[in-house]
Amino acid sequence: MGEFDAAGEVVSGALWGRAVERRHGEGHGDGEHGGICLNCGTRLLGPHCHRCGQAGHVHRTIGAIGHEILHGVVHFEGKLWNTLPLLFFRPGELTRRYIHGERARFVSPMAMFLFSVFTMFAVLQIMGISPPAEVGTAAQFEQGLTFARRNTESAIADAKESRARAEPGSERAKKLDKRIAGLERDLDELEKVPLSLSRASGKGLDFKTGWKRLDKGIEKANHNPGLALYKLQTNSYKFSWALIPLSIPFVWLLFFWKRKFKGYDHAVFVTYSLSFMSLLGILLTIGGGLGVTSDIIAPLALLIPPLHIYFQMKGAYRLRGWSALLRTFVLLNMITFIVVIFALLLLGLGLLG
Structure with a gap:
C-alpha cells in the first residue's frame, strides 16, 4: 500500500500547488459568451465572469470530480516544463523573471515548494525511508534489541558449526567465513546500542522545567x-x-x-x-x-x-x-x-x- 499512498502524496502536492497557483495568462476554452454568472449574477462578457472569475460553464456530472483533478494536475504540470529547466540550470534567471512580473509562464514559488515537498516525502515512502507505521514503548524496544542480539549469536553459532564440517579451502568454507565475519560485525553494532535511552544518558530526559505541559511531553x-x-x-x-x-x-x-x-x-x-x-x-x-x-x-x-x-x-x-x-x-x-x-x-x- 505504500506505493498507492506515495502516489496520493504526489497528486496531493500537485493539487495543493495548483490551489495556490495564480492563473494569470492561462486560456480556457470552456464557457459561453453571454448569460448570467451562476456565482454572483453578473452578466457574462466572455468564458469567465469578469467580476468574480468563475467559469461561465460549470460541470454537474459525476465525471466532473475526475475532470477537476486532471485539470488541476495537468495544468499545473504544464508549467513545470518551463520552470524546472530554469530552476535546475538557470535559477537566477527564473527568480529574476518571476520577481519582475513574468508569472503566467512559470509555476509560482509556493506552488513549486508544495509540489516538491509532497513529492519528496512520497519518494521517501516508496524507498522505505519514512516514519514507522507502528511505534513501540521503551520496553518493547529493549525486548526487540535483546531478541536481535540473541538471534545473531545463534546464527553465528550455527555458521561456525557448519564451518567446522566444511572441507577446508572449499568454496563453501569461504562463504561461511564471510557469513561469520558479517554476523560478528552485526553483533558488534548491536552491542553498541544501549538497551534504552535512559541507560545511555544516565537519567535520560528525567528533569522538570516547571512548565506542566512541557514536563508532560x-x-x-x-x-x-x-x-x-x-x-x-x-x-x-x-x-x-x-x-x-x-x-x-x-x-x-x-x-x-x-x-x-x-x-x-x-x-x-x-x-x-x-x-x-x-x-x-x-x-x-x-x-x-x-x-x-x-x-x-x-x-x-x-x-x-x-x-x-x-x-x-x-x-x-x-x-x-x-x-x-x-x-x-x-x-x-x-x-x-x-x-x-x-x-x-x-x-x-x-x-x-
Missing part, C-alpha cells in the same frame, strides 16, 4: 522514545513551510542596505531555492535506490547546493562574481542557525503537541 518522550521520534519526523513534513519565514530574515541581512531589493524578492529567492533542494533530495534518493554508491552521492550532495545558491543569487540580484561568492559563503554559515532553529521548533512541537 518530556515524560512521554522518556517513556516512549519511539513515539517522540515519530512526532519529530512527521512534524518535519507538516511544518517544512516554516523554513521559508525562518530563512527570509537571514537573506534580507545580506542586502538590508540595498533598498531596491524588497522582502518579496527574498521570499521568492528562498522558496525557489528550497524547492530545488527538495527536488535534489528526490534525485539523490532515487539514485541511491538504483544502486549509485555513496562515494558519488555524498560529493554531489555537498557540492551542488552551494553552487546552486551561488548562481541563483548571482543571477537573481545581478551581482558580480566576488559579491555573490561572499554572500553565498555567509548564507551557508547562516543556514546552520536556520537548521538549528527549525530543529528546536520541531522538538518543541513534538513535546507540546
Whole structure:
C-alpha cells in the first residue's frame, strides 16, 4: 500500500500547488459568451465572469470530480516544463523573471515548494525511508534489541558449526567465513546500542522545567522514545513551510542596505531555492535506490547546493562574481542557525503537541 499512498502524496502536492497557483495568462476554452454568472449574477462578457472569475460553464456530472483533478494536475504540470529547466540550470534567471512580473509562464514559488515537498516525502515512502507505521514503548524496544542480539549469536553459532564440517579451502568454507565475519560485525553494532535511552544518558530526559505541559511531553518522550521520534519526523513534513519565514530574515541581512531589493524578492529567492533542494533530495534518493554508491552521492550532495545558491543569487540580484561568492559563503554559515532553529521548533512541537 505504500506505493498507492506515495502516489496520493504526489497528486496531493500537485493539487495543493495548483490551489495556490495564480492563473494569470492561462486560456480556457470552456464557457459561453453571454448569460448570467451562476456565482454572483453578473452578466457574462466572455468564458469567465469578469467580476468574480468563475467559469461561465460549470460541470454537474459525476465525471466532473475526475475532470477537476486532471485539470488541476495537468495544468499545473504544464508549467513545470518551463520552470524546472530554469530552476535546475538557470535559477537566477527564473527568480529574476518571476520577481519582475513574468508569472503566467512559470509555476509560482509556493506552488513549486508544495509540489516538491509532497513529492519528496512520497519518494521517501516508496524507498522505505519514512516514519514507522507502528511505534513501540521503551520496553518493547529493549525486548526487540535483546531478541536481535540473541538471534545473531545463534546464527553465528550455527555458521561456525557448519564451518567446522566444511572441507577446508572449499568454496563453501569461504562463504561461511564471510557469513561469520558479517554476523560478528552485526553483533558488534548491536552491542553498541544501549538497551534504552535512559541507560545511555544516565537519567535520560528525567528533569522538570516547571512548565506542566512541557514536563508532560518530556515524560512521554522518556517513556516512549519511539513515539517522540515519530512526532519529530512527521512534524518535519507538516511544518517544512516554516523554513521559508525562518530563512527570509537571514537573506534580507545580506542586502538590508540595498533598498531596491524588497522582502518579496527574498521570499521568492528562498522558496525557489528550497524547492530545488527538495527536488535534489528526490534525485539523490532515487539514485541511491538504483544502486549509485555513496562515494558519488555524498560529493554531489555537498557540492551542488552551494553552487546552486551561488548562481541563483548571482543571477537573481545581478551581482558580480566576488559579491555573490561572499554572500553565498555567509548564507551557508547562516543556514546552520536556520537548521538549528527549525530543529528546536520541531522538538518543541513534538513535546507540546
